[in-house]
Amino acid sequence: MTFNQPAGYSYLAERFPALTRHLPRLPLGDYPTPLQRLGDRRRGLWVKRDDCTHPVYGGNKIRKLEYLLGDARQRGSADVVTFGGVGSNHVLATAIHGGALGVRTTGMMLPQRMTDYVRGTLERHQQIDSRLLRSPAARRARVDLMRQLRDGAESGLTVVPLGGTSPRGSIGYVNAALELATQWKRPQPPERIYVAAGTMGTAAGLAVGLSLLDWPTEVHAVRVTAPFQVNAIGMKKLTTKLALLLQRHDPRVGELATPWRRVTIREDYLGEDYADVTPASQRAVDESMRRWGLPLETTYTGKAMACLLDDLSEHPSHGDWLFWHTYNGRAAPGSLGALESGYADFLSLCR
Ligand SMILES: Cc1ncc(COP(=O)(O)O)c(C=O)c1O
Structure with missing residues (x-):
């Protein structure tokens, strides 16, 4: 075996x-x-x-998402929200694998240091049309945003924690x-x-x-x-x-x-x-x-x-x-195209 x-x-x-x-x-x-x-x-x-x-x-x-998305599926929720720095592997993995299963992922993006893979991560988000939002700094604004996401999710929202x-x-x-x-x-x-x-x-x-x-x-x-x-x-x-x-x-x-x-x-x-x-x-x-x-x-x-x-x-x-x-070893397919403003804007979250 x-x-x-x-x-x-x-x-x-x-x-x-x-x-x-x-x-x-x-x-x-x-x-x-x-x-x-x-x-x-x-x-x-x-x-x-x-x-x-x-x-x-x-x-x-991937191994974590199997159980987290399994939970979302069991609850019948087609919307997931998760969190991470602009270059987060976890937000990208959730968007790619959730998307393939018909689960819509919203990534709440936090500031992080600029690294050579941040741009590539955003390019991949752009390619799959990920929904990314800036995570508000103030707690109150974060709660309000989560409430809005919850209200907009017809079949319930599953919160996937930081890093899965x-x-x-x-x-x-x-x-x-x-x-x-x-x-x-x-x-x-x-x-x-x-x-x-x-x-x-x-x-x-x-x-x-x-x-x-x-x-x-x-x-x-x-x-x-x-x-x-x-x-x-x-x-x-x-x-x-x-x-x-x-x-x-x-x-x-x-x-x-x-x-x-x-x-x-x-x-x-x-x-x-x-x-x-x-x-x-x-x-x-x-x-x-x-x-x-x-x-x-x-x-x-x-x-x-x-x-x-x-x-x-x-x-x-x-x-x-x-x-x-633990790091994704699969190269991005070919050219992913220049970053359009909707995604390039997230670069300003880099320190
Ligand atoms: C490539 C990579 N390796 C290791 C880790 C650490 O895993 P964990 O968050 O489960 O400690 C992460 C995520 O944080 C990661 O993206």
């Missing part, structure tokens, strides 16, 4: 079928994503290629950990998993999945956003809520012993601000390409890889370490 599963196969549903009824999932991705060695056999380095979760637009958001991170969205990464277990043929589970942490859903889902598997694997969650978004207290809350959600809907899930304890938040890689191109991140992107031909970027995966590379030089003899790739 390792390769050639039908697209959208759910490893979690196979183990706990009762969950399917209560926590519906809309299969979107192509699974299992490849598990590959990095470098020669003597080095226990691996990569899980979630850059390849979807042939059109992949990355880690909620207990429900994070189930996608519980599923991903179980998927990894079907591919893993070494005598011992991996000693460590390295993953970028922006809103923590990916790392939290993996931690709960690893607890379900009863693997001793540590999760090194490399913080790439501000400390208020990624921290140990938040991780404890999120993993606890996620475990309770699963247990509530299928008691066979059982007690999961302290999943958050396996997560170490790695603090030294953000730089000054979200999306900062740090020298360490740039070096990791270059080195990953040179050594393994593995493309990364500087905001998320480059930072997670910088952490792994630092640890490698400190621990020359180590067990199996796995790098979890």
Whole structure:
């Protein structure tokens, strides 16, 4: 049961079928994503290629959206609102995959630092005619805008949280950990998993999945956003809520012993601000390409890889370490055209 599963196969549903009824999932991705060695056999380095979760637009958001859009579908709501910086991968992934399912997505856009992919993200939004709005700075105005969106949504509005991170969205990464277990043929589970942490859903889902598997694997969650978004207290809350959600809907899930304890938040890689191109991140992107031909970027995966590379030089003899790739690896199709004013205007949200 390792390769050639039908697209959208759910490893979690196979183990706990009762969950399917209560926590519906809309299969979107192509699974299992490849598990590959990095470098020669003597080095226990691996990569899980979630850059390849979807042939059109992949990355880690797809697994979360399967449960978030599954929820929208079950409620019968054809409108979704979500949030993110102007270059947000999550808003784009929601617009692309929601749109393909006939769900209309409104993206509430927040300011962010200018990076080389912001323009490309807006071009893709323009290509699929995404509805983007500026998220008002004042709380009151935000509430009013949400009310207007709710009133305008004939069949109900589903709110998808920032980064797709909620207990429900994070189930996608519980599923991903179980998927990894079907591919893993070494005598011992991996000693460590390295993953970028922006809103923590990916790392939290993996931690709960690893607890379900009863693997001793540590999760090194490399913080790439501000400390208020990624921290140990938040991780404890999120993993606890996620475990309770699963247990509530299928008691066979059982007690999961302290999943958050396996997560170490790695603090030294953000730089000054979200999306900062740090020298360490740039070096990791270059080195990953040179050594393994593995493309990364500087905001998320480059930072997670910088952490792994630092640890490698400190621990020359180590067990199996796995790098979890999270950035969409599918190139945009051809020329996307110049940005028209409706979309170019969002560039002014960049700092
Ligand atoms: C490419 C990429 N990698 C990693 C992450 C971090 O995932 P999470 O928000 O689940 O911590 C994000 C989003 O924040 C992302 O877009």
